[in-house]
Amino acid sequence: MNYSNRLRASAMALGIVMAGTFGAAAQAKTLTISWWGYNGDKLNANIIEPFKKICGCDIVFETGNNADRLNKLKLRDGKGVDVIYLTDSFSQIGIAEGLFQKVDPAKLPNLADLYDIAKNPQGGYGPAYTIGRVGIVYDSAKVNPPITSWNDLWRADLKGAVTLPGITTTAGPMVVLQAGKNAKVDAFSDADKAFESIGKLKANVAKNYNTGSEMVNLVSTGEAKVAVTQDFTLASLKAAVPTMTWAQLSDGDIATLNTVNIPKGSENVELAYQFINFILSKEIQQIEAEQGVDAPVSTKVQLTPEQAKIWTYGADMISKLNRLDYVKLNQAKTDWIDRWNEIFSK
Amino acid sequence: MIMQTKLHPALIAIASLIFLILIAPLFIILGAAVSDTPFLTFPPQGFTLKWFSNIFQIEAFRTTAITSLQIAFLGTFLALLIGIPAAYALNRFKIRLPSWLSNVFVLPILVPEIVLGFSLMKNITIGLQLPVYTTLLLGHTLLALPYAVRVVGASLASFDFSIEEAAISLGCPPLKTFLTVVLPNISAGVVAAFILAFITSINDVSISLFLTGPGVSTLPIQILAHMEQFFDPTIASVSVLLMLLTVGVMAIVEATLGLTFLTK
Amino acid sequence: MLADRWLRNKMVKRLSPWILAGPATFLVLIFLIFPVGSTLFATLTDAKGWLAPYMAFFNSSLRRTVLMRTIEISLITTVISVVLGFIAAYVVAHVPGRLKSIMIIAAVFPLLTGVVVRSFAWLILLGKNGILNSALLSLGLIAEPFSMLYTKGAVIAAMVYLFVPLMILTLAGVLEGIPKDVVEAASSLGAKPFAVFRQVILPLAMPGLIIGAVLVFTGSFTSYATPQLLGGERQMMMGTFLYQRAMVTFDWTGASTVAAIMVVVTIAIVVLMTRLARRMNPMAA
Numbered sequence: 001m002n003y004s005n006r007l008r009a010s011a012m013a014l015g016i017v018m019a020g021t022f023g024a025a026a027q028a029k030t031l032t033i034s035w036w037g038y039n040g041d042k043l044n045a046n047i048i049e050p051f052k053k054i055c056g057c058d059i060v061f062e063t064g065n066n067a068d069r070l071n072k073l074k075l076r077d078g079k080g081v082d083v084i085y086l087t088d089s090f091s092q093i094g095i096a097e098g099l100f101q102k103v104d105p106a107k108l109p110n111l112a113d114l115y116d117i118a119k120n121p122q123g124g125y126g127p128a129y130t131i132g133r134v135g136i137v138y139d140s141a142k143v144n145p146p147i148t149s150w151n152d153l154w155r156a157d158l159k160g161a162v163t164l165p166g167i168t169t170t171a172g173p174m175v176v177l178q179a180g181k182n183a184k185v186d187a188f189s190d191a192d193k194a195f196e197s198i199g200k201l202k203a204n205v206a207k208n209y210n211t212g213s214e215m216v217n218l219v220s221t222g223e224a225k226v227a228v229t230q231d232f233t234l235a236s237l238k239a240a241v242p243t244m245t246w247a248q249l250s251d252g253d254i255a256t257l258n259t260v261n262i263p264k265g266s267e268n269v270e271l272a273y274q275f276i277n278f279i280l281s282k283e284i285q286q287i288e289a290e291q292g293v294d295a296p297v298s299t300k301v302q303l304t305p306e307q308a309k310i311w312t313y314g315a316d317m318i319s320k321l322n323r324l325d326y327v328k329l330n331q332a333k334t335d336w337i338d339r340w341n342e343i344f345s346k
Numbered sequence: 347m348i349m350q351t352k353l354h355p356a357l358i359a360i361a362s363l364i365f366l367i368l369i370a371p372l373f374i375i376l377g378a379a380v381s382d383t384p385f386l387t388f389p390p391q392g393f394t395l396k397w398f399s400n401i402f403q404i405e406a407f408r409t410t411a412i413t414s415l416q417i418a419f420l421g422t423f424l425a426l427l428i429g430i431p432a433a434y435a436l437n438r439f440k441i442r443l444p445s446w447l448s449n450v451f452v453l454p455i456l457v458p459e460i461v462l463g464f465s466l467m468k469n470i471t472i473g474l475q476l477p478v479y480t481t482l483l484l485g486h487t488l489l490a491l492p493y494a495v496r497v498v499g500a501s502l503a504s505f506d507f508s509i510e511e512a513a514i515s516l517g518c519p520p521l522k523t524f525l526t527v528v529l530p531n532i533s534a535g536v537v538a539a540f541i542l543a544f545i546t547s548i549n550d551v552s553i554s555l556f557l558t559g560p561g562v563s564t565l566p567i568q569i570l571a572h573m574e575q576f577f578d579p580t581i582a583s584v585s586v587l588l589m590l591l592t593v594g595v596m597a598i599v600e601a602t603l604g605l606t607f608l609t610k
Numbered sequence: 611m612l613a614d615r616w617l618r619n620k621m622v623k624r625l626s627p628w629i630l631a632g633p634a635t636f637l638v639l640i641f642l643i644f645p646v647g648s649t650l651f652a653t654l655t656d657a658k659g660w661l662a663p664y665m666a667f668f669n670s671s672l673r674r675t676v677l678m679r680t681i682e683i684s685l686i687t688t689v690i691s692v693v694l695g696f697i698a699a700y701v702v703a704h705v706p707g708r709l710k711s712i713m714i715i716a717a718v719f720p721l722l723t724g725v726v727v728r729s730f731a732w733l734i735l736l737g738k739n740g741i742l743n744s745a746l747l748s749l750g751l752i753a754e755p756f757s758m759l760y761t762k763g764a765v766i767a768a769m770v771y772l773f774v775p776l777m778i779l780t781l782a783g784v785l786e787g788i789p790k791d792v793v794e795a796a797s798s799l800g801a802k803p804f805a806v807f808r809q810v811i812l813p814l815a816m817p818g819l820i821i822g823a824v825l826v827f828t829g830s831f832t833s834y835a836t837p838q839l840l841g842g843e844r845q846m847m848m849g850t851f852l853y854q855r856a857m858v859t860f861d862w863t864g865a866s867t868v869a870a871i872m873v874v875v876t877i878a879i880v881v882l883m884t885r886l887a888r889r890m891n892p893m894a895a
Contacts, residue, residue, distance in 0.1 A: 037571030040406040067857040344843035361701035371731035428633040435630035461869040469645035503817035504787040534783030588722040
């Protein structure tokens with residue numbers, strides 16, 4: 001008997017197992033969705049309640065950040081969840097770990113309306129349902145001349161003024177790629193040069209952040225006046241420091257996608273397809289965008305300039321974004337984390 | 347009431363300073379919690395209670411707060427239920443139990459929580475197919491156990507067991523002796539253990555990360571989720587609410603068990 | 611009563627230590643030692659051979675630096691917390707009822723603050739534009755604001771802030787349990803206050819001090835969020851390594867290796883601390 005079987009036997013024998021919790025047969029179908037858990041009330045009103053009416057099913061959530069939920073899915077060997085929301089860097093890890101099913105585009109008619117970048121971002125797996133970008137935000141009252149390129153991060157006048165995303169965050173590795181470009185190399189093929197450049201950047205760093213709230217606190221208290229960050233933080237930054245400005249970078253912002261995937265152990269695959277198709281529909285994409293929940297990826301969505309202001313929106317803007325090669329990135333990550341630590345933690 | 351023992355003025359001065367430093371940051375948190383801004387700031391700009399009402403209005407906060415309180419109360423209670431007898435045995439029967447045993451009860455806080463959570467999910471939730479809620483409760487009982495055994499044990503270490511023996515030899519039944527003679531003498535330790543265990547449980551993130559699952563989540567996890575997208579003072583108001591809750595619980599303890607319970 | 615008759619049974623009496631300690635021991639055994647043991651056991655060998663994950667860890671000068679830094683910060687935190695906690699707890703144990711309740715509540719409050727808001731409070735107090743800097747500037751004591759954050763001192767201060775309350779709660783009960791007549795007898799026999807402290811109070815408080823110190827040390831050694839927010843990467847501690855391995859690269863062998871090292875080092879230091887404390891204690895011998 002292996003360890004867990006022995007354990008199971010002894011636990012049963014000792015009566016620890018609570019009665020009645022095993023084998024409670026599911027009556028109505030239940031769709032289990034794994035996602036972050038913020039903005040739950042809007043998700044409920046806009047998506048969950050309408051979808052329940054259509055499918056006649058129950059919906060339960062598993063909440064937590066990307067890493068927690070992906071770790072748990074891996075421990076359960078791809079079971080227990082029918083749809084999983086992740087940022088693209090994490091869904092790429094899930095793909096590499098073999099945790100997701102390939103998606104059959106025929107079952108998602110609404111795919112046809114999406115921007116190309118969102119249709120099939122990761123080689124036959126789940127589509128993206130929203131898009132964002134990583135760029136530079138700076139205090140235009142204190143930073144002069146304005147920041148217009150990633151290379152400006154290295155400027156001498158920004159000593160101790162910058163907060164970078166830590167290497168373990170979504171945007172962290174993007175800084176390494178830009179450092180490579182700054183040293184005129186490809187960071188994937190010449191990590192030495194890229195990190196030499198990161199080493200030069202260190203003098204400008206006040207502190208690197210690990211969460212959005214930490215970054216906003218650093219800016220609002222004046223510890224930092226330049227931040228490399230995702231676009232959804234801009235509203236809070238502007239509220240705290242009205243002169244915070246999204247830099248118009250000549251070398252372009254970097255796209256971030258949030259994807260939805262069907263784990264390989266899903267027990268309600270058809271329902272999962274139905275759900276994914278539902279959230280990609282023009283109607284849902286429109287409501288979510290208007291209410292400030294998620295930027296749309298459906299080409300059919302029309303927003304007023306005022307509504308669109310906070311989003312990465314429109315064919316023009318989306319076509320200018322840089323994409324990151326997450327396959328290469330995930331292979332390099334362990335090494336990059338070590339190199340980053342060597343520079344910042346010694 | 348009079349001072350039981352004279353305290354040196356220098357001691358009072360140092361202790362006052364310590365308490366002042368403990369309290370000072372709380373004013374900043376209180377200020378930030380009522381600030382009418384979508385970010386944390388101090389001094390507060392404007393005044394609002396909306397960050398407090400957030401907690402009650404957003405359904406996910408409500409349900410997870412209930413789960414967290416249930417788990418913290420039940421877990422702490424279970425830990426005390428099995429921890430106090432263990433603490434008693436460790437002190438009363440020192441020679442008859444191996445000396446390393448008391449250190450076994452430090453393990454739950456000694457093993458990094460992420461690894462404990464990971465191992466529990468792998469071997470207990472999945473390996474034993476236990477329901478999510480049960481494993482979550484067991485995990486939190488485990489977290490509370492070090493305080494139940496060791497903090498109560500510290501009070502028992504200075505207890506004079508000859509009093510207990512005297513009561514028993516006078517014909518008082520052992521269980522009654524424990525409840526009427528021993529327990530009142532270590533009540534301060536039990537209260538301290540309860541407070542520390544409860545707070546550890548209600549604040550826990552790392553173990554709960556792995557032990558929550560579909561349909562079951564805790565307040566700290568939900569707060570983290572909220573903070574992924576919103577940077578508003580809700581997190582400050584949660585801290586303030588927890589403080590109010592604590593004052594409430596303490597007041598109930600005082601009212602039901604008498605003023606002397608906390609202070610003996 | 612049946613229970614009492616049962617308790618007086620000879621057999622039960624002989625086994626009673628184990629009956630009482632049994633359920634708690636069982637819980638730790640089944641739900642901690644076995645599962646965590648099996649996780650840690652998996653680190654003993656990997657594709658590169660016996661103990662290879664550990665060789666890799668100790669071959670890196672960065673990892674050794676972080677390990678030593680973690681030990682150093684945790685030890686300093688423990689010593690400061692024990693001293694401050696003892697003083698505060700002593701006062702708490704000797705003030706009248708109502709004031710004591712208030713002090714205990716005040717000690718509990720800091721523990722209820724979330725780590726992000728708490729570190730925000732530190733930003734306001736100690737930051738570049740913080741209250742302390744403004745005060746020093748306006749007093750003319752400094753010419754330029756200086757950052758007190760992201761240093762070893764900042765991490766230690768933030769951890770002491772969290773662990774002094776734990777010490778107070780642990781010790782207040784113990785110090786109260788010290789019979790007043792013992793202290794008074796010693797004093798009335800002409801013992802100086804310091805001698806009373808050294809020979810009467812300290813020995814009686816020693817079990818509480820040891821337990822408190824163990825709780826503080828293990829707590830600081832495994833802490834993760836506080837050092838990250840107040841120390842940044844410059845003051846990285848072991849908890850961050852563990853987190854990076856487990857939650858970012860999904861390398862659970864690596865994470866468990868770090869965990870095993872942390873567990874072994876903590877146990878070693880806790881055992882040493884306990885021995886040292888017992889030796890210093892004149893009554894323990």
